[in-house]
Amino acid sequence: MGESKTSTFLGFDFSTQQLKAVVVDYDLNVLHETSVQYDNDLPEFRTYGGVLQTKDEPNVITVPTHMWVKALDMILDRLRVCGVDFSKVAAISGSAQQHGTVYWSKGSQKTLQNLNPEKFLHEQLVAAFSITPAPIWMDSSTSIECKHLEEVVGGPNKLAEITGSQAHERFSGPQIAKIFKKRPEALENTERISLVSSFAASLLLGNYAPIDWADGSGMNLLNIRTKDWSDELLEACAPNLRQKLDKPVPSRTDIGPISTYFVERFGFDEKCRIIAFTGDNPCSLAGMKLKEGDIACSLGTSDTIFLWLNESKTVTEGHVLCNPVQDDAYMALLCFRNGSLTRERIRNSAAGADWRLFNELLDNTPRGNFGNCAFYHDAEEIISRISGDHRFNKTNERIVRYSSKEVEVRALVEGQFIARRAHAEDFGLVIGPKRRIIATGGASTNKTILQVLSDVFNSPVHVSEVVNSAMMGGAYRAKHGLLKDKYKFDDILNSLPEPQLLCRPHDDADRIYKPMVERYKKLLNQNMLQN
Ligand SMILES: O=C(CO)[C@@H](O)[C@H](O)CF
Numbered sequence: 343m344g345e346s347k348t349s350t351f352l353g354f355d356f357s358t359q360q361l362k363a364v365v366v367d368y369d370l371n372v373l374h375e376t377s378v379q380y381d382n383d384l385p386e387f388r389t390y391g392g393v394l395q396t397k398d399e400p401n402v403i404t405v406p407t408h409m410w411v412k413a414l415d416m417i418l419d420r421l422r423v424c425g426v427d428f429s430k431v432a433a434i435s436g437s438a439q440q441h442g443t444v445y446w447s448k449g450s451q452k453t454l455q456n457l458n459p460e461k462f463l464h465e466q467l468v469a470a471f472s473i474t475p476a477p478i479w480m481d482s483s484t485s486i487e488c489k490h491l492e493e494v495v496g497g498p499n500k501l502a503e504i505t506g507s508q509a510h511e512r513f514s515g516p517q518i519a520k521i522f523k524k525r526p527e528a529l530e531n532t533e534r535i536s537l538v539s540s541f542a543a544s545l546l547l548g549n550y551a552p553i554d555w556a557d558g559s560g561m562n563l564l565n566i567r568t569k570d571w572s573d574e575l576l577e578a579c580a581p582n583l584r585q586k587l588d589k590p591v592p593s594r595t596d597i598g599p600i601s602t603y604f605v606e607r608f609g610f611d612e613k614c615r616i617i618a619f620t621g622d623n624p625c626s627l628a629g630m631k632l633k634e635g636d637i638a639c640s641l642g643t644s645d646t647i648f649l650w651l652n653e654s655k656t657v658t659e660g661h662v663l664c665n666p667v668q669d670d671a672y673m674a675l676l677c678f679r680n681g682s683l684t685r686e687r688i689r690n691s692a693a694g695a696d697w698r699l700f701n702e703l704l705d706n707t708p709r710g711n712f713g714n715c716a717f718y719h720d721a722e723e724i725i726s727r728i729s730g731d732h733r734f735n736k737t738n739e740r741i742v743r744y745s746s747k748e749v750e751v752r753a754l755v756e757g758q759f760i761a762r763r764a765h766a767e768d769f770g771l772v773i774g775p776k777r778r779i780i781a782t783g784g785a786s787t788n789k790t791i792l793q794v795l796s797d798v799f800n801s802p803v804h805v806s807e808v809v810n811s812a813m814m815g816g817a818y819r820a821k822h823g824l825l826k827d828k829y830k831f832d833d834i835l836n837s838l839p840e841p842q843l844l845c846r847p848h849d850d851a852d853r854i855y856k857p858m859v860e861r862y863k864k865l866l867n868q869n870m871l872q873n
Pocket residue numbers: 357358438439440441479512560621622623644646675677
């Protein structure tokens with residue numbers, strides 16, 4: 343098929359609450375975009391916020407693997423109804439929530455290679471997974487396995503030096519180790535372990551797809567310098583993992599032609615290429631046209647702060663991942679678990695689930711919130727390990743609730759960004775008026791919230807046209823993966839508009855928020871933010 347000016351590119355994002363898809367033309371203009379909301383469109387799986395959680399094991403968070411399969415069936419039918427001409431799609435790539443793991447049972451490779459185009463994928467993959475539901479990034483039940491990994495290599499800093507991160511409960515290595523402990527026979531019956539990203543690519547490839555370097559950096563198993571698995575860490579988790587994980591590949595790898603299943607069922611050209619999928623944050627970085635020094639802030643189910651790194655470094659908080667678009671570069675990532683769902687909780691309680699009212703309340707309170715300061719968490723926070731809600735008045739006395747809804751709303755938004763700024767500075771990020779923050783993710787469409795981000799970080803906030811940078815990054819990487827011998831990634835993005843300046847910090851911003859960041863750090867260090 344090769345590429346021509348009439349070629350289109352298809353990008354997916356298997357995110358926490360929904361599956362999104364976009365078709366762009368040769369110049370990356372959006373032609374079609376649609377989504378499948380897991381909770382509403384696939385109610386038979388009974389997820390909430392896209393995940394399963396039980397009362398008796400609140401730290402165990404999973405997703406029914408078949409839900410992702412059925413979501414792909416559904417979204418391709420929706421794209422067909424939108425009028426997409428699949429025969430024009432020259433390449434496909436995408437992203438998925440990081441760290442989650444999918445376990446293919448023995449014999450599933452054959453099943454993938456022989457799918458019947460007359461049937462839905464989900465009907466044919468009923469027995470394809472040896473372990474399901476899949477543990478995902480919100481799980482925090484593997485502290486014992488984390489300690490063991492750090493001991494094996496000589497401590498948390500050594501693990502961070504090798505893999506880019508200290509041990510984290512949500513990371514795939516500790517999750518696989520826990521499964522080996524609890525269900526060794528099921529792991530024995532597993533012929534391949536995928537990340538959610540390489541699992542999605544496997545469905546489109548009609549064969550097992552390799553894990554890419556960027557998403558593979560979120561496992562506590564990959565040596566981010568050699569780009570190969572650390573045998574010491576693999577063996578510390580479970581036997582035969584090198585064989586079950588197969589060789590990781592550069593994130594821009596063309597991993598093969600689309601499965602004949604999609605050619606015959608949807609009319610894709612048999613020459614349509616699949617480019618390795620990657621994690622949502624690396625894919626966002628690819629989708630945001632970041633310049634040297636820019637800081638990206640993704641406001642989604644998780645809030646993440648990330649930026650391009652030319653060199654790796656050993657970190658105590660946050661992560662260093664292999665870069666998704668340049669093999670010898672890296673990216674820094676800070677992940678905050680209490681993002682949009684926490685904002686929605688306070689919107690519901692203080693503003694009657696109405697964003698317009700939420701914004702009015704936020705606008706009706708002064709910067710600094712009369713000295714009130716609060717930190718809200720639906721679940722244990724990843725970096726600070728804080729859980730629960732903590733409200734303080736202007737004399738730093740803990741209070742149970744604020745009398746005014748305006749104060750509560752501002753305390754939520756200021757508190758989130760104050761914590762993010764504190765940990766970003768601890769990570770070594772230099773923020774301030776000379777740094778651009780490029781905002782993305784669902785909440786980046788809310789200018790009132792972004793003004794608080796700009797004030798707390800004392801930096802101008804820009805937004806790119808694309809709200810969903812992970813999904814768009816999938817489409818852009820599809821084009822780059824196909825044409826990488828002709829064009830550098832930056833050349834591919836040339837046709838895209840620059841991020842637009844949306845908010846500037848007020849003159850009094852740093853005078854107000856610098857002390858509040860110090861106040862947060864003090865509360866944290868004095869253990870005032872524990873339940
Ligand atoms: O855990 C995370 C990153 O480390 C989250 O941003 C997930 O990728 C969200 F899906």
